[in-house]
Structures are given as C-alpha cells and as structure tokens.
Amino acid sequence: MSDTGQHSHDHTPRPDQDGPPSYYQAMETAVRELLIERGVVTAEEVRAAVEAMDARGPxxxxxxxxxxxxxxxxxxxxxxxxxxxxxxxxxxxxxxxxxxxxxxxxxxxxxxxxxxxxxxxxxxxxxxxxxxxxxxxxxxxxxxxxxxxxxxxxxxxxxxxxxxxxxxxxxxxxxxxxxxxxxxxxxxxxxxxxxxxxxxxxxxxxxx
Amino acid sequence: MTTRFAPGDRVRVRWAHPPGHIRTPYYVRGKTGVIERVCGSFRNPEELAYARDGQPARPLYRVHFDQRTLWPGYQGRAKDGVEVEIFEHWLEPAGAAKEGGT
Incomplete structure (x- = not known):
C-alpha cells in the first residue's frame, strides 16, 4: 500500500444480511423480552449465559x-x-x-x-x-x-x-x-x- | 427398570411412519441390528415435544447395525457399522436367523 493510502483494486460491497427476522428469531426475541419484562431473568444474565456457552472449548x-x-x-x-x-x-x-x-x-x-x-x-x-x-x-x-x-x-x-x-x-x-x-x-x-x-x-x- | 431386550439380542426397528416428533431415524426403520447396550430409561421425546410429561420413561438402547444392511451397495468394509439410540417401543424381536448377513 502506498503512503497516500490509495489502492486500486475494487471492493465490491458485500450486502448486509438484515432481512426480516425468521420465525424462530422472532420467537426467541419475544420470549426473551417477556422473561426480562416479568423479572424472571435479567438481560445481564442472558448475556452472561451466552458468554459462558461461547467460552466452552475442547x-x-x-x-x-x-x-x-x-x-x-x-x-x-x-x-x-x-x-x-x-x-x-x-x-x-x-x-x-x-x-x-x-x-x-x-x-x-x-x-x-x-x-x-x-x-x-x-x-x-x-x-x-x-x-x-x-x-x-x-x-x-x-x-x-x-x-x-x-x-x-x-x-x-x-x-x-x-x-x-x-x-x-x-x-x-x-x-x-x-x-x-x-x-x-x-x-x-x-x-x-x-x-x-x-x-x-x-x-x-x-x-x- | 424392566427391559425387554438385553445386549446381544437381535432386534428389528418397526417399519412405521407416524406423524410428530420422532427420534428414530428413517434410515434404520425396518432394519435389523443387535443391542449394544441398555442406556437407561428416559422420558419419551415423542410426548415431551408436545409439552406433555413424557411419562412413563421408556428404556433406551444403543443398537448396532451392519452398514451393508442399511445401504445397498455400501462402499466399505463388511465390518463397518452404525450405532443408533432407539427407544424400546420402536423395537421388536428379530429372532436368531441371520438376515443378509456378512
């Protein structure tokens, strides 16, 4: 790359995948929001559970x-x-x-x-x-x-x-x-x- | 737990296609295998899937199938096999006769 930061090859933008939520995505969001609204779980607890799942490895x-x-x-x-x-x-x-x-x-x-x-x-x-x-x-x-x-x-x-x-x-x-x-x-x-x-x-x- | 089958027994998977949530894969239905082990008793997933209690718990087995009995023209060794978990109500005795054995 040159000092000016310019380069010549094309970058074709990749389309964002932001169509409407699927049936199950909508259901997950609805259930999660209801559970939080009713005080059954907190958003922080949901986040921490996802983090713990992601952290598991071999x-x-x-x-x-x-x-x-x-x-x-x-x-x-x-x-x-x-x-x-x-x-x-x-x-x-x-x-x-x-x-x-x-x-x-x-x-x-x-x-x-x-x-x-x-x-x-x-x-x-x-x-x-x-x-x-x-x-x-x-x-x-x-x-x-x-x-x-x-x-x-x-x-x-x-x-x-x-x-x-x-x-x-x-x-x-x-x-x-x-x-x-x-x-x-x-x-x-x-x-x-x-x-x-x-x-x-x-x-x-x-x-x- | 009372079990109808023991390791070593030859069993046939029922040839049945009921609607609903079934955990018996199509590729073993109607096929004959051998009980590898008794896994224990577990609530019936066909009931649990519809928010019922799944009781009574059903004996679950691991059944060994020779690949050649599952797939005509299987490319591989005669001894190759697949082991699948199957609930007792999907199994019937297959008798002692070897069928299409290797």
Whole structure:
C-alpha cells in the first residue's frame, strides 16, 4: 500500500444480511423480552449465559483424553460411565449422559447427530458449522470413509469404521489412541495433542 | 427398570411412519441390528415435544447395525457399522436367523 493510502483494486460491497427476522428469531426475541419484562431473568444474565456457552472449548475434553491415556483405571471408569468419570476431574457435565467410544488398533469411531446437532458441548465446546450441516449429517452415516477422506483421514481397508448417531439422550466423545513417541509425557503435554476434531473422530492425533 | 431386550439380542426397528416428533431415524426403520447396550430409561421425546410429561420413561438402547444392511451397495468394509439410540417401543424381536448377513 502506498503512503497516500490509495489502492486500486475494487471492493465490491458485500450486502448486509438484515432481512426480516425468521420465525424462530422472532420467537426467541419475544420470549426473551417477556422473561426480562416479568423479572424472571435479567438481560445481564442472558448475556452472561451466552458468554459462558461461547467460552466452552475442547480443553476439558483434551484433559479427559490425556488422563485416560495416562491412567488405565481411569480409562476403564471413563468407558463404563463417561459422565461419572468426568465428574472425578471436576468437570460438570450438566444433564449430559456421556458415552466415550475408544478407537482400537483397527477400529475407528466417528460421531454425528443425523437428526439435529447433538454434541458433547460441556466437554468440547460448541459444534463447528460443518457438524451441523446437512452434508456431513447425511453423508457420514452412509459413506463414512469418503467423508473422513475429505478431512484428510484415510482409514486403512482392513480397519472397521463405526459411526455413532446421537439420536436421543446420550452424547458421544471419541477416545483416540495415544500416539507413538509420547512415552513419559505429562498429562498437560499429552492434552496438547488432542484437538476437537480428534474427539469428534474426523481426524487422528498427530504423533510428535 | 424392566427391559425387554438385553445386549446381544437381535432386534428389528418397526417399519412405521407416524406423524410428530420422532427420534428414530428413517434410515434404520425396518432394519435389523443387535443391542449394544441398555442406556437407561428416559422420558419419551415423542410426548415431551408436545409439552406433555413424557411419562412413563421408556428404556433406551444403543443398537448396532451392519452398514451393508442399511445401504445397498455400501462402499466399505463388511465390518463397518452404525450405532443408533432407539427407544424400546420402536423395537421388536428379530429372532436368531441371520438376515443378509456378512
């Protein structure tokens, strides 16, 4: 850019998306305003709840995975009752019934909610947009290997691919296999290898 | 909780298309699978969706389906599978016979 601040390429303005609110947007606004007007909640409480939801990320899930990699007894409890094992680590799962599915030597797990967008938010934060998209939801149950390939995850032919569809009250998290070359690592170091996508099951943790 | 099915039982998902809020995906209706686990009892979402109390709670199962029984011409390994949560009132016994097995 020149000193005068001028530059020559075009900026086509992107249109604002400020059409009329949708049915559900209008309903949300109406209910929220009524609740505030009647003194049931305050605007500040609504704002703080949204902030808390937005602040959730995959760090809690990564801690759980790192502990499971480090402590076989914890892993056994986690696979038996995911929510109870997370409570041991001080993680409040709210009303969530967590089922942890473990990748095996030749077994790969991946999660989806074909009906909507159920997701273990308490552990790994808000779902990415692609998780909620019809393309992922409809295709990963039908051609999981092709979808995984589009994420750069090629599952060998002699492995089993198992898709978990969260259709009702359970929520799922994938427990990946601990990468080679991490012997002697601390839980904090191990947690650094565990990403959101590993816990959804669309990729694998990268070996150091 | 009284449950009609136990892990390992072969079950068929009802082939039914009632109106309303149904949490049994279309792609498993009429298909045969195997009970993977009993999840517990949960209030019936088909009632909860209409602001009723959802009682009595219904047993919920995880059912394992072989991909090849769900999708004709499935491209993948014979062992590939899908596991889906299904309420008991959507399941019926499928008997011991292997159907279109792998």
């Amino acid at each position: 760090a809690q899930g990564a801690r759980v995975v790192a502990r499971a990699w480090s402590d076989p007894a914890f892993k056994a409890r986690l696979l038996k009752d995911g929510s109870a094992a997370c409570a041991e680590l001080g993680i409040d799962m709210g009303p969530t019934h967590l089922v942890v599915v473990e990748n095996g030597e030749k077994l790969h797990n991946v999660i989806v909610c074909t009906l909507c967008s159920c997701y273990p938010r308490f552990l790994i934060g808000l779902p990415p947009d692609w998780y909620k998209a019809r393309a992922y939801r409809s295709r990963v149950v039908r051609e999981p290997r092709a979808v995984l390939g589009e994420f750069g995850t090629e599952i060998p032919d002699d492995w089993e691919v198992r898709v978990h569809d969260s259709t009702a009250d359970m929520r799922y998290m994938v427990l990946p296999r601990r990468p080679e070359g991490t012997e002697g690592w601390s839980e904090a170091q191990l947690a650094g290898l565990v990403t959101r996508d590993c816990m959804i099951g669309v990729t694998l943790p990268k070996a150091p």
